[in-house]
Structure formats: C-alpha cells, structure tokens
Amino acid sequence: MELQFLGTSSGTPSRARNVSGLALHAPGSKHWYLVDCGEGTQHRILRTNYSPMSLRAIFITHIHGDHCYGLPGLLASAGLLNRSEPLLIAGPPAVERFVRGVMESTELRLPYAVEFAHVAPGWAISSLPDFRVEVAELSHRVPSFAFTFVEKSIERRLDIGKLERDGIASGPGWGQLQRGEDIALPDCRVARSADYLLPGRRPRKLIVAGDNDTPSLLAAQAQDAHVLVHEATYTEDVLQKVGPGSQHSSARATAAFAEEAGIPNLVLTHFSPRYQPAGNGSPSMADIEAEARAAYQGSLFLASDLQRYTLDRHGVLAAVPLPNAS
Amino acid sequence: MELQFLGTSSGTPSRARNVSGLALHAPGSKHWYLVDCGEGTQHRILRTNYSPMSLRAIFITHIHGDHCYGLPGLLASAGLLNRSEPLLIAGPPAVERFVRGVMESTELRLPYAVEFAHVAPGWAISSLPDFRVEVAELSHRVPSFAFTFVEKSIERRLDIGKLERDGIASGPGWGQLQRGEDIALPDCRVARSADYLLPGRRPRKLIVAGDNDTPSLLAAQAQDAHVLVHEATYTEDVLQKVGPGSQHSSARATAAFAEEAGIPNLVLTHFSPRYQPAGNGSPSMADIEAEARAAYQGSLFLASDLQRYTLDRHGVLAAVPLPNAS
Numbered sequence: 242m243e244l245q246f247l248g249t250s251s252g253t254p255s256r257a258r259n260v261s262g263l264a265l266h267a268p269g270s271k272h273w274y275l276v277d278c279g280e281g282t283q284h285r286i287l288r289t290n291y292s293p294m295s296l297r298a299i300f301i302t303h304i305h306g307d308h309c310y311g312l313p314g315l316l317a318s319a320g321l322l323n324r325s326e327p328l329l330i331a332g333p334p335a336v337e338r339f340v341r342g343v344m345e346s347t348e349l350r351l352p353y354a355v356e357f358a359h360v361a362p363g364w365a366i367s368s369l370p371d372f373r374v375e376v377a378e379l380s381h382r383v384p385s386f387a388f389t390f391v392e393k394s395i396e397r398r399l400d401i402g403k404l405e406r407d408g409i410a411s412g413p414g415w416g417q418l419q420r421g422e423d424i425a426l427p428d429c430r431v432a433r434s435a436d437y438l439l440p441g442r443r444p445r446k447l448i449v450a451g452d453n454d455t456p457s458l459l460a461a462q463a464q465d466a467h468v469l470v471h472e473a474t475y476t477e478d479v480l481q482k483v484g485p486g487s488q489h490s491s492a493r494a495t496a497a498f499a500e501e502a503g504i505p506n507l508v509l510t511h512f513s514p515r516y517q518p519a520g521n522g523s524p525s526m527a528d529i530e531a532e533a534r535a536a537y538q539g540s541l542f543l544a545s546d547l548q549r550y551t552l553d554r555h556g557v558l559a560a561v562p563l564p565n566a567s
Numbered sequence: 568m569e570l571q572f573l574g575t576s577s578g579t580p581s582r583a584r585n586v587s588g589l590a591l592h593a594p595g596s597k598h599w600y601l602v603d604c605g606e607g608t609q610h611r612i613l614r615t616n617y618s619p620m621s622l623r624a625i626f627i628t629h630i631h632g633d634h635c636y637g638l639p640g641l642l643a644s645a646g647l648l649n650r651s652e653p654l655l656i657a658g659p660p661a662v663e664r665f666v667r668g669v670m671e672s673t674e675l676r677l678p679y680a681v682e683f684a685h686v687a688p689g690w691a692i693s694s695l696p697d698f699r700v701e702v703a704e705l706s707h708r709v710p711s712f713a714f715t716f717v718e719k720s721i722e723r724r725l726d727i728g729k730l731e732r733d734g735i736a737s738g739p740g741w742g743q744l745q746r747g748e749d750i751a752l753p754d755c756r757v758a759r760s761a762d763y764l765l766p767g768r769r770p771r772k773l774i775v776a777g778d779n780d781t782p783s784l785l786a787a788q789a790q791d792a793h794v795l796v797h798e799a800t801y802t803e804d805v806l807q808k809v810g811p812g813s814q815h816s817s818a819r820a821t822a823a824f825a826e827e828a829g830i831p832n833l834v835l836t837h838f839s840p841r842y843q844p845a846g847n848g849s850p851s852m853a854d855i856e857a858e859a860r861a862a863y864q865g866s867l868f869l870a871s872d873l874q875r876y877t878l879d880r881h882g883v884l885a886a887v888p889l890p891n892a893s
Binding site: 252254255256259260276279281283284287288289304305306307309310311313314317318321335338342343347348349383423436 | 579607610643644647662673729
C-alpha cells in the first residue's frame, strides 16, 4: 500500500506546503483514491505518477475550503481529459451541495458521472475494488470524519502439508481450492477449500482523519490499525494561545492518543503555516516533532508535500526517498 | 505600470503554466488589481511581491472555471490574514452567484466585505484609485468581457516659460497651479491653473481580454491602447481541427487584429497545454510565435507564468528579467 501526501498545510498554502490532499494506492491496482482535495490538489497530482483518469473515489473529511476547494478544478480537468468512468465522491452532505452548486453556477458539464455518497456515523462502503472504507465521527467546527481503509484482497495460501497428508495430488484442483472453490476428488470425496487454506494475515488498516480536537474519538477504529494519519495543527503552547474555538489538536494530544491506542505508525500532517522548517526560525517543525516524540514511542513521521510512504504486509510503514525536490 | 502573469494556460494547468491570472500595479500605488483568478492563483501570488491584503479589486472576464475557481481560496486566505478592507469583485453576474454559493455551502465567513459589481456592455468604474476601467463585450460560449485599464493620475506639468513671461514669481502659488487651483496674484490679477498647465501626456491604456473568438470586437477599445493582452489558445491549424465550437482565437487571428488596429504591444496568453516549450516536441510554443509574428509588426510577447512587464510613460512595454526560475 502506498500513501502520497499532496498537501500538508492547515488553512492556507505556503510556498512549501499545499492545503490538504492525500493519495492512496493498493499494490497492483489500476485505481487510486484521494482523501481531501484542497485548492491546487490537481497541480500537485501533476507532480506524481497518478492521473485524474484512474482516480476511483474521493473522500472529503469535512466541508472547510482547505479540504475541498480543489474539487471543481480536478473534476473539470478530468473532463478535459475525456474521462468516461464514473467518479465517487464521499463526504458530508455539504460536499454534494458545494460541488453541484459550483457546477451549476459556472456551467461546468462533465463527460462522466459524479456519484455522491453522504457520509454519516456508521457509513461504510464495501463495493470499491481495493478497500473496505468505514468512517468515524470526529469533533470540529463542522461535521468532520475519519476514513478507515481496510485492505480487501488478502493473499490466500494453501496448507501444502495437509494437502499431501490427505493425498490430494497437485494440479488444477489446488488452484481451485486456493480460489475458495470446493473440489470433487477422483475417489468421490469432496475437498473443501476452507479446510486447506491457512489463516490469512491481518488486512492492512489505515486511518486518515479530518480536522479534530478529540483524537480519542478514534479509539474503536484504532483497534488493529497499522497507521494513523492525523492533524497536529499546533504545538500545545500555540493551541493554548489560539484557544479551543479552532477545534484542532496539538501534536502532544494526537501523539498521546496514538500511544495509548497502541497504533504502531503515526503520520502527523495539517500543520499551521506559522511553523517554519527546522533551523529557519521559530516556531518550527522541530517543535512539533519534539512534542510528539515525547508522547509517542512508535514510528513517527511528519508528512511533507509529495512525500510517499509504503505500508508493507507486515504493517511496517517506511518513507520512500524523494528523487528530487520539485 | 506593471503587469505580472500568474497563469497562462488554457483550461487546465500544466507543470509550467497555471490557469489564468494577471496582476496589475500602478507606479507608487499601495494597491494592486487582479484580472481572472483560476485555481492556484493564490499559490502563484505567494511567489510574487503582492499580498492578498493590498489587493483592491478583482476583475473576472467570464465564469469558466479556469478563470475563477481560485476565488474562494484567495478570499479565505485574505480572511485568515485578518483583512478588513472591502474587496471589489467585478464580473458577469454568474461570478457573484458562484462566490456566494460557495461561501454558503462551505460555511466560509470573512472578516471583510466582498462587494460585487455586475459587468455588462457599457459598464465602467471611475472610483478606483489607480485606473478608470471600462469593458467591451466579447464572443465566447458564455458572456465574456475585456477590461480596459486607463491610468488616472497623469503628472501635471507647469509651463515655466509662460509663468515667467507673465511675471508670476515661483513660490507656493506654483504648486497650487500645478494641483489645478487658480490663485490670486499680489497685483489682484487671477492666474488660472488651466492657462499654465502643459498638455498632459496620453494616459497609458491596457486591454486585458477574456476568452474570445472575434478579436475585432475590441476595435473601439483599441483606439489609443498601448497594450493588448489577448488569448491565442491555438495555432490556426489546431483551431481548424478543434472546430469553431470552442470559440477561441488562433495566434494568427489575434495578431492580425492587433496589426490592423495599430496596437503597438501585443501579449499573447491562454495557451492550450498541448503546446510544448520550444524544442520539446510538437506542436510547440514556437509555432504560436511564428504564426503571430507573420501577422504582426509591433512588439510581440508570449506570456509565461510569473513574467513581469513594465509599461513606461512613453507606452513602451518591456519584459523584466526573471531573477530565477521558481
């Protein structure tokens, strides 16, 4: 599984960071998925290997502009590329109102269908090719959600020793058993697939959260999750100054929750533009990192734009070296 | 007067060119003006000396997304900067519907007033500090306009020889005469300002046109214009293939009009992303340039993103060398 950040800034873009966007891709899939789509997301996509043509679905965590103002332009560009496949947009109902309103007021006509799913507590979707997706409701100034992506296609492995012990000869029948089909044996016995499949590995599970001032709302989703992507808009001291009305999380609060929930990989994002690159002034990204490290013992990452991460089958998250700054 | 292009691509951004946006600035003014605001315009502004705080007015030529989808994000970012000055947005009525609709559906609240002016044939505005602005109606798939910017503050110069011949001694009275005030002389004569001002130079006049398939619609505006900024979306051969339904102009058509109208400076922009940088494949920007040069004898420029131009008091347009590619 691959994650690539398209934007990691809160509220407004900076020269180094765009507003929110995250690309997801399952190994071998011809599709990819987008979580949030701030203004300029399509510009970032131009700097990746992804295309608006193969985008299968867009998930919008909440209706604030830094998470959705890139939608109309991305839809329009996919139309100019002559996309014909339907595109799913899942998010709070306001997202459909926003997109349909813009399409109408700006006379945007698309050569493909846009399908909307209204996200609410308990919503889930199992019909996408690569992931089962669930939501958890968060706490922010507007309805905000986390999307949990659970990998769908776990390799099935046959118990070869048992097959041999039971005298089932190798051949096309093994393939059928592996695909989940029962087979009739030459001696009229029936071999049931379920009896010869080894227990599957745990599916990879990734949580991508929208803006949220209460990370513990993710406690149920966090069980068995391999990765949490969550905002850390401020350090604790700045959050105290800004006040609770912003309804954002500090690096400390997010990290403390991930520690308590036992999530092995934590990726922080959605940083206030006031945080400078480390060594470039104060407050800095180093402050965010130090605060999070003090509260969290797992693998910690601070996302940056265009950074790619791979999550392997063992649940290990690793940053992919960037070829060049672009 | 300074022009700086923020985007020069048609329809969709490329890696090198953003969609439409053009910054205008009058010498010494603390304000600046924006014509069109495609998605990502605020990102381009981050790479200029301009700020959303000092932006006085935005002019939108037409409602297509590549000319206006950057508005909501720019308005939001000015709000996050705590802008308090009102901001004027002038454009076809659909622009107000678009912006108000987005503000409502995405719960965007601003700490400053946005004032809308509905542009229609004959519309003009004289109350802005730096320019008188007029419009001309163009021909495109939706209502589209050109904005003509006529410089307001022409230096007044005194006829010193005549003042001396008439025995009017230098002193504070000269300043009053220069400011347009009549003065009483010690000998009870009255000196009238109008009698001692030299004829003013011609105000600088710049036309920035929206999408348009009929450049000759600008014939009246073109009289005495120093600069025309106009689309040249395609070369003539590509336009023939695309067909007239796109309602765009070829480089040849735009250049031929500027030649016939006697406009001394022509800046082409809004290029289809199919045109590659010269030497990088076909069709190329060199094709656009060659076609325009064959039809136009004046000063020809092909705009690129972040390129600045100065228009001096003599009506000479010059490109400002770029410090560095960004």
